[in-house]
Amino acid sequence: MPAPKTTGRRALLVTSAALLSLSVTAPAALAAPPPSAGPTGPTATPPARMSTVGGARLGMPGTQVDLAPGVPVLPKDLTARSWIVSDAESGEVLAAHNAHWPLPPASTLKMLFADTVLPRFPKDTRHKVVSSDLKGVGAGSSVVGIKEGSTYSVHDLWLGVFLRSGNDAVHVLSAMNGGVQQTVRDMQDHAEELQAGDTQVVSPDGYDAPGQVSSAYDLTLFARSGLQKKDFRDYCSTVSARFGSGEIRNTNRLLSGDSDVPVYQGIAGVKNGNTTNAGATFTGVAERGGRVLLVTVMNPQKHEHNEVYKETAKLFDWGFQAAGKVSPVGELVPPKSAAPGTAQPGASASAHAGQTEGGGSGGKAAASASAGSGAGGAGIALAVAGGLLVLLGGGVFLVNRRWPLPDLMRRRTRP
Numbered sequence: 001m002p003a004p005k006t007t008g009r010r011a012l013l014v015t016s017a018a019l020l021s022l023s024v025t026a027p028a029a030l031a032a033p034p035p036s037a038g039p040t041g042p043t044a045t046p047p048a049r050m051s052t053v054g055g056a057r058l059g060m061p062g063t064q065v066d067l068a069p070g071v072p073v074l075p076k077d078l079t080a081r082s083w084i085v086s087d088a089e090s091g092e093v094l095a096a097h098n099a100h101w102p103l104p105p106a107s108t109l110k111m112l113f114a115d116t117v118l119p120r121f122p123k124d125t126r127h128k129v130v131s132s133d134l135k136g137v138g139a140g141s142s143v144v145g146i147k148e149g150s151t152y153s154v155h156d157l158w159l160g161v162f163l164r165s166g167n168d169a170v171h172v173l174s175a176m177n178g179g180v181q182q183t184v185r186d187m188q189d190h191a192e193e194l195q196a197g198d199t200q201v202v203s204p205d206g207y208d209a210p211g212q213v214s215s216a217y218d219l220t221l222f223a224r225s226g227l228q229k230k231d232f233r234d235y236c237s238t239v240s241a242r243f244g245s246g247e248i249r250n251t252n253r254l255l256s257g258d259s260d261v262p263v264y265q266g267i268a269g270v271k272n273g274n275t276t277n278a279g280a281t282f283t284g285v286a287e288r289g290g291r292v293l294l295v296t297v298m299n300p301q302k303h304e305h306n307e308v309y310k311e312t313a314k315l316f317d318w319g320f321q322a323a324g325k326v327s328p329v330g331e332l333v334p335p336k337s338a339a340p341g342t343a344q345p346g347a348s349a350s351a352h353a354g355q356t357e358g359g360g361s362g363g364k365a366a367a368s369a370s371a372g373s374g375a376g377g378a379g380i381a382l383a384v385a386g387g388l389l390v391l392l393g394g395g396v397f398l399v400n401r402r403w404p405l406p407d408l409m410r411r412r413t414r415p
Helices: 106-120 154-164 167-176 180-193 216-226 230-236 307-322 349-358 366-375
Strands: 080-087 092-097 126-128 151-153 240-243 246-249 267-275 279-288 291-300 380-382 409-411
Touching: 080 216, 080 307, 092 216, 092 307, 106 154, 106 167, 106 180, 106 216, 106 230, 106 267, 106 279, 126 154, 151 154, 154 167, 154 230, 154 240, 154 246, 167 180, 216 267, 216 279, 216 291, 230 267, 267 307, 279 307, 291 307
Parallel strands: none
Antiparallel strands: 080 092, 080 291, 126 151, 240 246, 267 279, 279 291, 380 409
């Protein structure tokens, strides 16, 4: 569970000029199917009524942003069905588009899987794979190459999950956790604790399944919670690593780069996905100028190569330019257990911090691990060290303390 901290919220610079709302409202008659929609996927129109968790405007269809003099306009060529830009520290949502639209999440749902299961097994635990461990891995789904009869460390399995989005690694870890159905229940319970009410978990790996949905808002909650665990941060920022007799490379193109997508300056993870029904999905975290932003993009309708990363990069650029100038349109809510009144003042701060940093226990920084596995010089790897959010007096989830930026970034010359 995340370990939040109570401090004063960082003030935003808001001018006295009239605010301009770029809200576009869709008619109720064209509402998308509810979360129980089948594998044929959602319609192209968001629901007229969506969740208002985090603020009323986040439940409105269309683009939500408040502009004032000096605030840059949003990129005009965004095609994603849903996206959200938020400040990872304060939780303020700077802009959003259909933030609560329940859509198939693809492998971005693995962020919830990791946030739920990662703390349960020490990374040096070893497991011999049996045939039942791999039962139910979807045909044609992404795999890292787990082999029946072979023995893997939990550390290697998580590398397979984060770098190669390996559904086979997810199923092995789920088997260790009591089975797929138990893991699904655990993930759903954790989603409810995080107040991620748009999410319905059917499969722990995010593979297309009838009724399995999440939202840009919920995926951002999962990323924000997961990033408070050191091992989660290390894995999601690893560019490449040894696996078995070979090497695997992170498929997050903003982290590892591609022919048409450069490594994004300050990128620190977190997870990408792509399936037939979901299209391309991605949640990223990046730091620039002492500010940490989260961006989630779901299902761009422009079907160019790496389009989800291109639109994410544009939103990051906008967010870093607009932060401190734009009035927020909502907020990322705290977990239920961190809401006001759920903790006694000053209680168990160190215990929460220990739980946060101990999840999975004892990993090396991602950049160091990557370099040590033959991946030296590969892009910008970010190893986020130290605690992020600490629950203090009153249990209020206000997180103004700077993330440990001096230790966060490991810059290496690209090959």
